[in-house]
Amino acid sequence: MRIGVFLVVAGFPGRRPGEVLRDTVEAVAAAEDAGFDDAWIAEHHFMSYGVCPSAVTLAGVALGRTSRIRIGTAVSVLSTRHPVDLAEQAAVLDQVSGGRFTLGVGRGGPWVDLEVFGTGLARFERGFAESLDLLCAALGRETVTADGEFFRFREVPMVPAVRLRPVVACTSPETVTLAAERGLPMLLGMHIGDEEKAAMLRRYRRTAVRPPAAGGPEGRRAGPAGPSLPGHVAAVVGYVGDSTAQAVKELREAMPRWLEPGLAGYVPVDGRARPRRDIPAYVDFLCDAHPVGSPGHCVERITRTAEVTGLRHLMLMVEGAGDQARTLENIRRLGAEVLPRVRDRLPSSRRAPASG
Numbered sequence: 001m002r003i004g005v006f007l008v009v010a011g012f013p014g015r016r017p018g019e020v021l022r023d024t025v026e027a028v029a030a031a032e033d034a035g036f037d038d039a040w041i042a043e044h045h046f047m048s049y050g051v052c053p054s055a056v057t058l059a060g061v062a063l064g065r066t067s068r069i070r071i072g073t074a075v076s077v078l079s080t081r082h083p084v085d086l087a088e089q090a091a092v093l094d095q096v097s098g099g100r101f102t103l104g105v106g107r108g109g110p111w112v113d114l115e116v117f118g119t120g121l122a123r124f125e126r127g128f129a130e131s132l133d134l135l136c137a138a139l140g141r142e143t144v145t146a147d148g149e150f151f152r153f154r155e156v157p158m159v160p161a162v163r164l165r166p167v168v169a170c171t172s173p174e175t176v177t178l179a180a181e182r183g184l185p186m187l188l189g190m191h192i193g194d195e196e197k198a199a200m201l202r203r204y205r206r207t208a209v210r211p212p213a214a215g216g217p218e219g220r221r222a223g224p225a226g227p228s229l230p231g232h233v234a235a236v237v238g239y240v241g242d243s244t245a246q247a248v249k250e251l252r253e254a255m256p257r258w259l260e261p262g263l264a265g266y267v268p269v270d271g272r273a274r275p276r277r278d279i280p281a282y283v284d285f286l287c288d289a290h291p292v293g294s295p296g297h298c299v300e301r302i303t304r305t306a307e308v309t310g311l312r313h314l315m316l317m318v319e320g321a322g323d324q325a326r327t328l329e330n331i332r333r334l335g336a337e338v339l340p341r342v343r344d345r346l347p348s349s350r351r352a353p354a355s356g
Contacts, residue, residue: 001306001346003339004038005031005331006074006190006235006315009058011048012258012322020051021058023324028062030328031318032069034335040074040104040235040315045113047265048258056089056103063097072102074187074235074315075169078131079108079124080117083151084158087138091162104187105135106169112267121269123150129178132168136182139164167233176200180208188234190317191282193289194308197234201309204232231313236305237290238316240333244293251292254321255283291316295337302342312346 009024011017028039041058044050052058055073062071076086086103093101107128108114114121123131127150134151138144138158145155168179170186179186186204188197241247256279268274291298291305306312316334319327 001302001342002037002233002313003302003342004040004070004072004233004313004315005036005238006040006042006317008042008317008319009044009050009052010258010262010319010322011051012319013261015324017051023327024052024058025062025065026324027318027327027331028069028071029065030331031335032066034331035339036069036331036335038070038072038102038315040072040102040233042074043076044265045077045080045111046116046267047262049262049265056086056093059101060093063093063100066100068100070100070102071097072167073104075104075106075167077108077113078105078135079128080113080119083131083135084138084144087135087144087158090139090164090166091158091160094162094164095160102167103139103164104167104169105132106187107175109266110268110270110272112269114269128175132166132178132182132184135166136184139166165231167231170200173200173203176203177207180204180206183208185231185233188232188311190235190237190286190290193285194305197305197311198309201232201311232311233313233315234305234309234311235315235317236302237286237292237320238298238318238334238338239292239320239330240295240298240338241293244297247293248287251287251320252280252283254323255286256280258322259283286320291338292320295333295341298334298338299341299345302338303345306346 007024007027009020011020031039041052041055042050043052043055045053055076059071059073090103108124110121110124114124130148130150134146140163142161143155143157146153165184167185167187170176170179171189188200239247239251260279263277266274291301318330
């Protein structure tokens with residue numbers, strides 16, 4: 001069982017963005033010391049929910065501070081980036097880190113980012129498949145060219161040329177199908193529970209292709225039975241306390257203080273109604289559905305998720321308390337009191353391959 005940490009890089013009340021960014025690098029180093037397999041860094045723009053505008057850049061800093069742990073983006077927003085530029089940055093990190101970098105990408109949303117970066121609403125609404133295909137080409141070939149609706153350019157060499165497979169954030173059936181048809185692993189969010197994750201995995205298996213060999217022909221459809229899970233990873237909240245009641249109480253008190261203003265920062269680019277959450281109810285869901293509680297409860301919850309979904313790779317969102325000292329203590333306790341027991345129950349012979 002692979003277990004990582006997920007760092008939202010949230011702008012907690014009373015903390016400056018630069019301080020949060022530095023603390024995030026310290027949290028990655030702490031996760032390596034605690035025995036986690038990987039660390040994943042989120043990317044957001046123009047909002048306090050997450051104050052890291054370039055997950056690739058911060059991942060590079062974190063890779064330089066560590067020696068073993070794998071580091072990924074969760075996710076780099078593809079609708080506001082040129083796919084070849086992102087591929088070049090991923091290739092640099094792959095080469096200088098000895099293969100410890102994983103690129104996670106997502107479609108993003110209809111937010112003001114599209115206006116600021118000039119990519120426009122069309123890239124979000126109908127350009128994701130073209131962007132993803134160009135990214136995969138740039139990460140898997142010696143040369144790349146484009147002749148599509150959004151990208152057109154002559155053939156150029158990829159320097160450095162690498163063989164990387166991105167992970168795709170999937171929050172809708174359409175994106176699941178898109179990832180499955182390309183044989184790409186999915187990243188599933190913490191906003192859904194085990195049963196919804198399992199349903200998305202079943203949809204993936206129904207339509208999946210086997211990924212192509214490096215530099216080889218396109219993948220082929222796997223058939224009704226589907227392939228084995230190709231390195232899918234899911235985000236869950238992970239917070240350990242002396243008792244389950246204590247852990248739940250702490251998150252119920254802390255999370256709304258940064259979730260409420262953070263989620264309010266999503267500004268639609270076209271004036272459409274912004275979806276709103278009942279924040280206390282959402283926190284209750286997160287505490288109930290995910291490993292939040294005593295060490296034993298966290299082990300049971302992670303084991304149940306693995307059994308219900310078949311997933312063998314989770315990332316734990318460890319920052320819920322909104323305080324750096326408590327985040328580092330949470331990482332330490334999860335590493336010491338939860339990870340060894342989970343790995344005893346779900347031994348290494350059943351581990352999923354790394355998603356890079």
